[in-house]
Amino acid sequence: MARITYIAADGAARTIDVDDGVSLMEAAVANGVPGIDGDCGGNCACATCHVHVAPEWLAAAGARSEMEAAMLEFADGVTADSRLACQIAASPALDGMVVRTPASQH
Amino acid sequence: MATRAIDFAALNDGEPPHLAAARAQAYATPLETLDLLDTDLWTGDTHWPWFERLRDESPIHYHAGGGFGPYWSVTRYADIMAVDTDHVRFSSDAHLGGITAKDMDADFILPMFIAMDPPKHDVQRKAVSPIVSPGNLAFLEQLIRERAQAIFDNLPVGETFDWVDRVSIELTTQMLATLFDFPWEDRRLLTYWSDKATADETVPGNPTKQEREAIMLECLVYFTKLWNERVNAPEPGNDLVSMLAHNPATRNMIPMEYLGNLILLIVGGNDTTRNSITGGLQFMMANPSEWAKLKANPALVDSAVSEIIRYQTPLAHMRRTALTDVEMGGKTIRKGDRVVMWYVSGNRDERAIPEPNRFWIDRPRVRQHLSFGFGIHRCVGNRLAELQLKIVWQEILKRYPEGIEIMGPPTRVASAFVKGYSSLPVRIPA
Ligand code: HEM
């Protein structure tokens, strides 16, 4: 399990216990975290689960796959710390991780 | 699987007679003779049972015959997702045939980024995507609302009129004219070009290939004038023509490439949204309990809009060309083969979507439909389309609590690509 904190565009924070293997997108959608849509159901195919990972957690979150990088090309406001939340699965190594969600997903 | 036909018919006792007859025929005909590009299936709305059969019996199906050459049909949700997200093995390139089951004419290739592979696709897509940035959408919202209000304010009450012409076309054409900053009084030219660009020349009454190409070139001439007016402006305007003219990735396009991208934006932004506005009205009025739900809880409008777009599926398919041999569902798709992803079928696949034939405005996971495609070509304009539909329904809710009467069946477009309507008679109750 990992405790993940999602910080919305307006600064409001939500912390959720996410079971191992569950993606940060699924957990966010299941708990109504604003700013994450997940239109493709986690297939790395819509880029509506874009998050910014806090710098100290970037390494633990792992590297982007080629497809993830391709999809991020077209998301709004992408930066070096951008990831697709459906491509990050919770594990004990991510316990305490912080991600920021954008105001809206495009 | 013959039992399936009987089971399904039993489940659908409210089914319209034309579908019952089509189902009987579909299950009595060998699949080998099926050509899904036959426009009768689309004007008559009789394709549904064929897709049902393909999903069950031959989900990766080879059509050896067919008017436009052999092709594969991919009909299940998961398989469509797999093809759409595999741009490495499945190409969109216009020179290989492009993105519709019917090949792009080799002697009139219109390069457009929907029919390109990376890396060129990527840079051109980025050149136009600022038009739908969150900031610009917020700006457009106010404008769309005012226009929608003006359109609704001028509709006749107590008399029959054509919803397609008076509402769906008018609203989406106004939107498009704004995106291009197009001369306002000429805006119906955009509708005309949009309709002609996708008109199948084998359908009687449509322009011939030569006529269509001449119409497309008229469009190019008109837009070249706009380009020339805008390309040297010190401050680039906030419209699509200026964006193309000022972006390094697109400012040196050859004329046919400019035309191609114009057609993409005109068709993409026009027919699709238009047909969702028309389809949505029919679905809502045919399902009084869903309409009642929406009236009782207007916050359902976002969800209702997604369901309308799934249920309509304004583009019935997208096509790819295999760049290598690919094994799928026990079949071997050969390098060079046409592969047609039938979104219209995947959106009714009971393996992925519960009760897929039910119009259900607050269904679970309502956004997970195929209508906008998935992967790197996923619709750029999806949020703008949703915004337009949302405003339409908010205005309908405000004005017509008793609904709008559907006075007769719609006329459907003769196309296996653009799934839409050319007319729908309606009446606003006095
Ligand atoms: C309900 C309305 C709409 C539907 C159903 C729709 C559907 C689609 C589909 C199926 C694709 C191809 C996806 C793929 O190959 O995976 C697409 C791409 C595209 N659409 Fe839309 N569309 C709609 C509205 C719009 C609007 C309003 C615009 C313009 C503002 C637009 C512009 C585009 C463009 C430019 C592409 C090409 C994207 C690329 O190749 O990267 N669409 N659309």
Ligand code: FES
């Ligand atoms: S949910 Fe679609 S890319 Fe993550």
